[in-house]
Amino acid sequence: MTNGLDHIVHAVRDLDAAADLYQRLGFTVGARNVHPWGTHNRIVQFDRFFIELLTIGEPDKIPPPRDGVVSFGALQRDYLAVREGLSMLLLASDDAAADLRRFTAAGIAAGDLFSFGREGRRPDGSVVKLQFSLAFARDPLSPQTGFAACQHHYPENFWNPEFQTHVNGARAVTAVVMVADNPTDHHIFLGAFTGSRDLRSSSIGVTAGTGRGDIDIVEPVSLRDQYGVTVPSVGEGASLVGLRIAADDLAVVERRLRDHKVPAARHVGRLIVPDVCGATLIFEQGTVR
Incomplete structure (x- = not known):
């Protein structure tokens, strides 16, 4: 299982x-x-x-x-x-x-x-x-x-x-972020894939709790509002966009990125790195669940 x-x-x-x-x-x-x-x-x-x-x-x-x-x-x-x-x-x-x-x-x-x-x-x-x-x-x-x-x-x-020790203080990936035009279209698959009874639907997306980290499928407008990024359409269905990463101190992460000339931006209390070889990394300050 x-x-x-x-x-x-x-x-x-x-x-x-x-x-x-x-x-x-x-x-x-x-x-x-x-x-x-x-x-x-x-x-x-x-x-x-x-x-x-x-x-x-x-x-x-x-x-x-x-x-x-x-x-x-x-x-x-x-x-x-x-x-x-x-x-x-x-x-x-x-x-x-x-x-x-x-x-x-x-x-x-x-x-x-x-x-x-x-x-x-x-x-x-x-x-x-x-x-x-x-x-x-x-x-x-x-x-x-x-x-x-x-x-x-x-x-x-x-x-x-x-x-598993990282100088930026990253501790865990707490969620995988996906995007789809109609997240609820993938509700049945997500439940069958994860075997999770902890599926939550809202007007902006679907979330499956896996016991160790979530899978979030959100609409493009929600992706923009939550994380400040817009991704081009890559075809039908749901696509993997980013990872939410818990870190000890966002200021430490931000200083590391600035010192190594990696573009990043603060958005809704998060630190967003929008293009890491086609992926978005979303740093969040907080403890691991």
Whole structure:
């Protein structure tokens, strides 16, 4: 069963340049990892959530999609052919196979279970085993946005407090922000995907509480009013726009951005960084729930 936000894929064309920008923002960024299906990534880790900076490193290795099998590399390649930005949202799973059965019963499954492993490296240089299983889901109204549940088979080897300390004082991602012309059109999918009974609808959007972080789908006018940003239309359905990040002190974040010449603006008590390789980062001062 899914039990909170796990990570988000931030698809970028230049992985090292994106990592440098995140470092200028004040985040700790991990080393480059290589996947056998052609993608490379670098990770920004929090307590039980991470941002996966991902690019196409070896396009010749990307397997083509086929019936019943999702090609993760092809999804990211096709996304990057149009834009950079947040391409996929993944929830934490205790049992990805069970989540796939749940997605299938709800009519939102997108392919078979996808399992893979790789080596990881601790801060002291020691090598550890990592393995994951993904159950993909699909919102029929949002073909350009990826969704999945992710099970960590060796979570003790992945999560590490030394990677979760950031000089900007960021502590956690508290919400994923999406935009759609008609957020309520995605109410049924959002409930089936999250399994959440904590769905709240209003005149401006839909929110799903996941137990660890929210998913907010808002109208474009609400996105502008709440965060001061306007995004171009990228097709039908709901698209991933930004992350809300809890930080110890917004003044510290603001000083860091100013010193490293990263454009940002205050808006309704938040600090908004509007274009981080196609994504919006929304810093908020406050404690983590």
